[in-house]
Amino acid sequence: MTSLLEVTDLSVEYDTSDGPVTAVDHVDLDVQKGEFVGIVGESGCGKSTLLFAIAQLLTAPARVANGQVLFRGQNMVAMNEAELAPIRWRNMSVVMQSAMNALNPVKKISAQYADAMQAHGVRSKIEIRERSEAVLDLVGIDPTHLSSYPHQLSGGMRQRAMIAMALLFTPELVIMDEPTSALDVVAQRSLMLQIKELQQQLGFAVIFVTHDMSLVSHFSDRLMVMYAGQEVEFGATRQVFDSPAHPYSQGLLDAFPSIKGERVPLQGIPGSPPSLASMPPGCRFEPRCPLRFDPCPVVQPALYDVQGVQARCLLHDPAYRDQARAGV
Amino acid sequence: MIVTALNQALPNGRPTPLLQARDLTRVFRVGGLRSRKHLHAVDEANFVINPGEIVALVGESGSGKSTIARLLAQVYPPSSGEILFEGTPLSSLRSREDVLAYRAAVPMVFQDPFSSLNPAFTVAHGIMRGLKLHRHDIAPQDRPAEAERVLNAVGLSPASQVFGRYPYELSGGQRQRIGFAQALAYRPKVILADEPVSMLDISIRIGLLNVMTSLRDDQGVSLLYITHDIASARYVADRMMVMYAGRIVESGPVEDVLGSPLHPYTQLLVAAVPDPRAELAVTAEMAKGEPPKVIDPGPGCRFADRCPLAREVCRTTTPPLLELKPGIHTACHVAADDHGRGAESTGGAELGAKIARVAA
Numbered sequence: 243m244t245s246l247l248e249v250t251d252l253s254v255e256y257d258t259s260d261g262p263v264t265a266v267d268h269v270d271l272d273v274q275k276g277e278f279v280g281i282v283g284e285s286g287c288g289k290s291t292l293l294f295a296i297a298q299l300l301t302a303p304a305r306v307a308n309g310q311v312l313f314r315g316q317n318m319v320a321m322n323e324a325e326l327a328p329i330r331w332r333n334m335s336v337v338m339q340s341a342m343n344a345l346n347p348v349k350k351i352s353a354q355y356a357d358a359m360q361a362h363g364v365r366s367k368i369e370i371r372e373r374s375e376a377v378l379d380l381v382g383i384d385p386t387h388l389s390s391y392p393h394q395l396s397g398g399m400r401q402r403a404m405i406a407m408a409l410l411f412t413p414e415l416v417i418m419d420e421p422t423s424a425l426d427v428v429a430q431r432s433l434m435l436q437i438k439e440l441q442q443q444l445g446f447a448v449i450f451v452t453h454d455m456s457l458v459s460h461f462s463d464r465l466m467v468m469y470a471g472q473e474v475e476f477g478a479t480r481q482v483f484d485s486p487a488h489p490y491s492q493g494l495l496d497a498f499p500s501i502k503g504e505r506v507p508l509q510g511i512p513g514s515p516p517s518l519a520s521m522p523p524g525c526r527f528e529p530r531c532p533l534r535f536d537p538c539p540v541v542q543p544a545l546y547d548v549q550g551v552q553a554r555c556l557l558h559d560p561a562y563r564d565q566a567r568a569g570v
Numbered sequence: 571m572i573v574t575a576l577n578q579a580l581p582n583g584r585p586t587p588l589l590q591a592r593d594l595t596r597v598f599r600v601g602g603l604r605s606r607k608h609l610h611a612v613d614e615a616n617f618v619i620n621p622g623e624i625v626a627l628v629g630e631s632g633s634g635k636s637t638i639a640r641l642l643a644q645v646y647p648p649s650s651g652e653i654l655f656e657g658t659p660l661s662s663l664r665s666r667e668d669v670l671a672y673r674a675a676v677p678m679v680f681q682d683p684f685s686s687l688n689p690a691f692t693v694a695h696g697i698m699r700g701l702k703l704h705r706h707d708i709a710p711q712d713r714p715a716e717a718e719r720v721l722n723a724v725g726l727s728p729a730s731q732v733f734g735r736y737p738y739e740l741s742g743g744q745r746q747r748i749g750f751a752q753a754l755a756y757r758p759k760v761i762l763a764d765e766p767v768s769m770l771d772i773s774i775r776i777g778l779l780n781v782m783t784s785l786r787d788d789q790g791v792s793l794l795y796i797t798h799d800i801a802s803a804r805y806v807a808d809r810m811m812v813m814y815a816g817r818i819v820e821s822g823p824v825e826d827v828l829g830s831p832l833h834p835y836t837q838l839l840v841a842a843v844p845d846p847r848a849e850l851a852v853t854a855e856m857a858k859g860e861p862p863k864v865i866d867p868g869p870g871c872r873f874a875d876r877c878p879l880a881r882e883v884c885r886t887t888t889p890p891l892l893e894l895k896p897g898i899h900t901a902c903h904v905a906a907d908d909h910g911r912g913a914e915s916t917g918g919a920e921l922g923a924k925i926a927r928v929a930a
Contacts, residue, residue, distance in 0.1 A: 284771040397631070426630040426798045431842040453772060459846035483846050497772050499779075499805035501828055501843050508805070510776030514741045 244315065246414055246447050247273040247296070252309035254288070254295045256518075257302070263518040265291045265304070267471040273415065278441060278448045280462030280479065282455045282494070284515055288471040289451045290339075293419050296449070297336050298326055313415070332362055335408035339420040344404055345392040351378075351403055352388035358410055377406040380440060398429040405437065409444065418450045422457065434461055455494050459483055467491045470516050470526040477551030487553035489533045525556065537562050586657050587618035588759050588792055589642060589676070593651035596637050600865060610864045611637040613816045614651065616891065619760055624786050624793045626803035626824065628839070629813035635796045638813075639762045642794070643678045644669075656759075674704035674756035681765040683745035687737040693748055694733045697721070700755040720754045723789060724781050743774035750781055760792045761785070767802065779806050800843050804828055812836050815872040816864045818891060822898035832894055832905040835873045871903065879904045 254266040266288045273279050283289045294300050296311055298318050311318040313334060318326065338344040346354055355374040364370055375385040381402040383395075392400055401421055408416050418437075422430040438461050441448055450458055458465065458479065465482045467475040467490065475488040486492040493511040513530040522528055528538040537556055546558035556562045594615040597608045612634040619625050627635050641648050644660065653660045655672060663669050680686040687696065697717045701708060708716050721729035724747040737745055746766055753761050763782065767775040783806050785791045797803050803810055804824050811821040812833065820833040831837045864872065871877070874884040883903050891901040894909040 284773060427800065427842045427844075428630065428838060431844065454844070455772070456844040456846045459844060494772060495846065497776050498846070499776070499801045500845055501801045501804050501840060502845065505804065505825075507780070508776045510780075511773035512777070514743060514774065 245272040245312075246275045246277075246314065247271070247449075248312040249296060250309055250312070252292070252295060252311065253307045254291050254300065254304055255307040256304050258519070260519065262307070264307070265471055265518060266295060268308070269468075269473050271296075271466065271473070271476075273447050273449060275414065276441070276445045276447055277464065278438070278450065278462045280458035280465045281449065281451045281468060282453065282458065282465065283468035284453060286515060286518070287468045289468050290419055292468070293336075293417055293449065293451055297330070297334065297417055299336070328362070331358055331408075331413070332411045333413050334415045334417065335411070335413045337404050337408050337416065337418040337421045339423060345400060347392055350389055350391055351395075355388070355407055355410060358407060362411065373410060377409050378403070380409060381406045381436060398425055398433065401425060401433060402436070405433075405440075409440070409446075412444055413446055415447045415449070418448060420452050421450075423452070423454070430457070437461070456498055467494070470521065471518065472526060472554060473545070473552070474527065474554045475551060476545075477553075481549070481551055487548040487551050487558065488527075488555045489531050489557075490527050493530075493532075525554075533557060535562075536565065585621060587620050587654075588656060589619040589794075590654040590657075591615050591617050591638075591642075591651065592654065594638070594641060594648050594653060595650045596634075596641055596646070597649040607865050610816045610867055612641065612648075613864075613867075615818050617811055617818060617821065619792050619794060621759070621792055622786060622790050623808040624782065624795055624806050626795045626797060626807035626810045627813060628797055628800055628803050628810060630798065632815075633813040634816040635798075635813055636764055639678065639764045639794065639796055642676060642760075643762055644672070670704065675759045676762060677753040677756050677758050678762040678764065679746075679749045679753050679766050682769055683742050683749055684737075684769070686749060687745055689737050692734050692736055693740075696748065696752050697755050700752055704756045717755065720751045723754055723785070724748075724751045725777065725784075726751065741774075742770050743777060746770060746778055747781060750778075750785065754785065754789065754791070758791055760794060762794045762796075764796045765798070766795075768797065768799065775802065776805075782806050800828065800839060801845075812839065815867075817872060817901065818899075819873065819902070820898070820900045821891070822895075826895070826898050832898065832900040832909075833873075833902045834877050834879055834904070838876075871901070 249269060249271040252266060252269045253264055255262040255264050269292060281289050281292065291304065295306055298321070300306065306319050313329070352374055356370050359370050359373065374388055378385050378388060383399055383402055383406065387395065387399070395403060405421065422433050425433065434457065437448065450462060452458060462479045464477060465479040466473050467482070467488065469490050475482060475486065475491045482491060483495065486495060496508060497510045499508060511530050516522055516526055516529070522539065524537070524539045524541050525531070525543050528534050531538065541556060543554045543556045543559065545552045545554050548558050594612060596612045597610050599605065599607070600609045601607045615638060627638060629635050640646060642653060655675070660672065663672055694717065697720065698713055701713045701716055705716070717733070718729040721727065721732065726732050726744065726747050732740065732744060732748070740748070749766070750761070767778045770778060779802055782793055782795065786793060795803060795807055807824050809822065810824045810827045811818050812827065812835065813819065814835045820827055820831065820836045827836060828840055831840055869888050870886055871880070871884040871889050874880040877884065881903065887903070889901045889903045889906065891899045892906055892911050894900045894905055894911055
């Protein structure tokens with residue numbers, strides 16, 4: 243079975259006056275039809291850059307330095323704007339982080355939907371009208387709001403209107419960049435349930451980027467954890483949550499206070515992520531890692547297979563594993 | 571200095587609360603010049619903050635949490651009701667000296683550590699300025715030592731590493747610690763922390779929350795922790811107040827409020843918190859709906875339109891905040907009935923409200 247999306251060895255660099263810095267470092271990612279893939283990581287870990295690279299929305303000084311993005315078998319990286327245009331929105335759409343900024347404040351919702359459809363050659367006014375009403379209905383907003391301006395909608399409704407817009411052509415892949423981060427818990431939970439429901443109903447695949455690991459715990463099929471531009475763990479969501487193979491994933495999980503059970507003191511992860519310009523020579527998480535041992539500061543870990551989950555940690559390298567056990 | 575007339579134990583054995591709000595209300599006029607519409611941001615809030623405790627104030631955006639913080643910080647005055655600091659009404663503070671003393675005793679820490687520090691000045695400037703303005707007990711030559719003490723207290727050690735730095739040279743977590751250090755330099759009684767960790771990464775947040783508990787435990791400072799993140803509120807707070815559409819709908823010890831919430835809104839909030847360790851609990855129907863705009867609200871419970879338990883009385887009578895279980899105050903007709911304290915069963919909600927106010 244071929245994947246809907248196959249990202250291989252993708253690197254993105256930002257050109258700075260001190261030379262290029264690598265924001266996304268040799269990332270592999272595959273998304274199957276109808277799959278929900280979560281990507282989590284702290285700010286600056288490259289998760290948004292990765293999304294932009296997949297959607298080919300990078301602008302200078304960022305550029306794809308290496309690798310390819312195969313979407314429906316076509317390499318997006320090699321395409322020019324004219325070739326990309328028909329794919330964007332029709333086959334792959336993006337829901338941006340802040341609906342407040344993504345919607346045009348001086349145009350009605352209907353005009354913004356019509357604009358997207360006209361750009362893809364839908365001319366009939368009736369068709370535009372019907373399709374607009376249908377997608378608003380899908381996300382549970384009354385179609386009368388088509389004649390509303392964005393400021394007349396609440397935060398949750400604006401975000402849902404954005405998702406509706408992404409569904410205008412029933413794409414195969416919807417990329418979501420923290421679509422719920424501006425909402426409070428109740429609205430957030432309701433939106434997540436709705437996304438999952440729509441996904442099951444319409445069969446599109448989702449790449450969902452968030453910094454809040456607990457948010458995707460019940461929704462994503464597979465989960466990728468990113469740290470300092472690299473994927474450090476990638477596998478079935480339940481497995482990553484139940485038995486994280488990378489100390490960073492473990493640290494992220496331990497950083498969430500729970501609202502049930504014992505109140506236990508938590509430590510979080512000491513320190514802060516490295517600057518992209520000066521990466522540690524060995525494992526990038528080593529300076530903050532509670533489980534580091536001798537080779538960590540000097541040896542760059544590869545991705546190791548740990549019971550079906552990929553983890554970038556020397557603890558899982560057969561050559562060092564015994565040494566780690568002896569040391570601990 | 572502020573007169574602390576009531577600064578001895580009250581007859582019921584409780585110490586005078588540091589801060590007390592009585593029927594605190596703030597109304598904003600909205601709309602154009604001729605508009606007569608009024609937005610009720612905070613309505614009849616009654617609460618206390620005692621010495622050495624962290625009180626969490628949780629609720630959705632727009633529920634009035636930040637308005638309460640700003641009222642307490644005297645950013646603007648209340649429309650009605652009053653705030654008492656150690657038993658003294660704030661409205662009686664007249665001299666600049668008294669107002670300054672209050673500001674030092676009740677400082678604020680802001681949400682955004684990237685815009686709340688002046689980028690043109692070093693860390694040292696902000697802290698030393700606070701010491702100069704508010705700490706006349708410290709001689710000028712002793713100020714650096716005191717600055718070092720407050721920086722150490724918020725986990726920035728060695729202090730010399732950050733002292734001469736500019737905000738842009740620091741990470742988000744470090745900046746927010748500076749925010750707390752500045753507040754701590756005034757030797758405060760209560761720190762008003764308005765969403766202090768929501769802009770920080772998950773892995774950094776816990777560190778800041780731990781700073782807050784250590785401020786309570788080691789420095790004896792009380793905190794009002796405003797947040798929409800219930801899990802973090804449970805992690806640090808002793809008591810919790812839940813706000814909905816401008817009203818406090820439930821308050822009490824954190825474990826009791828979250829463990830067995832009586833108000834349907836608190837129940838919804840608790841169910842909506844994503845918890846990777848638990849099963850998916852909330853259903854889509856429950857989570858639908860949005861908080862109402864509280865422009866010229868009529869009587870009745872503001873949660874009634876979303877509430878699965880709403881009855882006739884909920885739409886006509888505003889539920890008073892009653893002590894339904896020891897220490898837990900809830901504003902809900904249905905919960906009150908269940909506990910034999912409903913409008914029908916006690917022969918008058920007003921009586922109940924009075925009891926609640928005295929108990930608070």
